Amino acid sequence: MSSLELPPTDATLPPIPTEHGNLGHLLPVTYKRTIADWLTEDCPSFDYGGFVVGNDTKTATLYGKTEGVLAGVPFVDEIFQQLGCSVEWHLKEGQPFSPSTSGGKVKIATVTGPVRNLLQGERLALNILARCSGIATQSRKVLVLARKAGYTGRIAGTRKTTPGFRVVEKYGMLVGGVDQHRYDLSSMVMLKDNHIWARSGRIEEAVTAARSVIGYTGKIEVEVDSVEDAKRAMLSGADVVMLDNFAGDELKVAAKGLKEWMREENKTNVILECSGGLTEGNIGGYLCNEVDVYSTSSIHQSTQHVDYSLKIDH
Numbered sequence: 001m002s003s004l005e006l007p008p009t010d011a012t013l014p015p016i017p018t019e020h021g022n023l024g025h026l027l028p029v030t031y032k033r034t035i036a037d038w039l040t041e042d043c044p045s046f047d048y049g050g051f052v053v054g055n056d057t058k059t060a061t062l063y064g065k066t067e068g069v070l071a072g073v074p075f076v077d078e079i080f081q082q083l084g085c086s087v088e089w090h091l092k093e094g095q096p097f098s099p100s101t102s103g104g105k106v107k108i109a110t111v112t113g114p115v116r117n118l119l120q121g122e123r124l125a126l127n128i129l130a131r132c133s134g135i136a137t138q139s140r141k142v143l144v145l146a147r148k149a150g151y152t153g154r155i156a157g158t159r160k161t162t163p164g165f166r167v168v169e170k171y172g173m174l175v176g177g178v179d180q181h182r183y184d185l186s187s188m189v190m191l192k193d194n195h196i197w198a199r200s201g202r203i204e205e206a207v208t209a210a211r212s213v214i215g216y217t218g219k220i221e222v223e224v225d226s227v228e229d230a231k232r233a234m235l236s237g238a239d240v241v242m243l244d245n246f247a248g249d250e251l252k253v254a255a256k257g258l259k260e261w262m263r264e265e266n267k268t269n270v271i272l273e274c275s276g277g278l279t280e281g282n283i284g285g286y287l288c289n290e291v292d293v294y295s296t297s298s299i300h301q302s303t304q305h306v307d308y309s310l311k312i313d314h
Helices: 030-042 048-053 073-082 115-148 166-176 193-198 203-214 227-235 248-264
Strands: 057-064 086-089 106-114 154-157 189-191 220-224 240-244 271-275 293-296 308-312
Touching (some): 030 115, 073 166, 115 166, 115 308, 189 203, 193 220, 203 227, 220 227, 227 240, 227 248, 240 248, 248 271
Parallel strands (some): 154 293, 189 220, 220 240, 271 293
Antiparallel strands (some): 057 106
């Protein structure tokens, strides 16, 4: 089994989204306008290289040059569609690949169209694939390690994303198999330390104010740094309570104690989350199943890109 392939699972574990449908169907229609803007940004006036190569129909091969999980297919399809080209994929999105077993590079796709248009879309397509696949790859690595350690909850990516590129980065998390947490400020009410401090530390008042506007479909999450504040948040009506920056052993003790208290107080419907401190290196000793969700930025911030190239066939 590849290091990026998930170990066998059972029905109690969260499903991997790519197993249940085309993730491209999640994308808002606005992503097509964003692609058009990015193409314009890269060629705002004359395309001198395009003049050199002309308009003959050619094919080009997309190669994967480093190990990774393929992610970003809908974005690449849209880039080349807008340029009058077509893409034939040889791997499925979410599929891991390793050049070390394929003579140094893996054939990912074949792109066909006017040669100047192939080259006009080349760099934009490669940049998106590299970043999106890098996040999917790191997400998959962390998820595989979590499953091997016996953790059955969710790993989630945070909102610490690149402005203007969030849809690509959040999409990569989903392809990698992790939860994207909230997409933006409108996705869920999340009362962090600054929100609570702005209400003079009154958690109950902050939750009540949020509940007055969120409506019956929305959830409220409260970030806390102590067990007592976690209990206050739950008693105030929070749907999710995040234990922020608890140390490994301290977290396990706190989570176990809170779960016992939640059963006694009939608060078992509240989701217990932990944020901060999770890395690829400490995951085995850090995770515990009393925590329902581990949210981390380690799967998308400063993540190594996957290396791709696009070569005109000749």
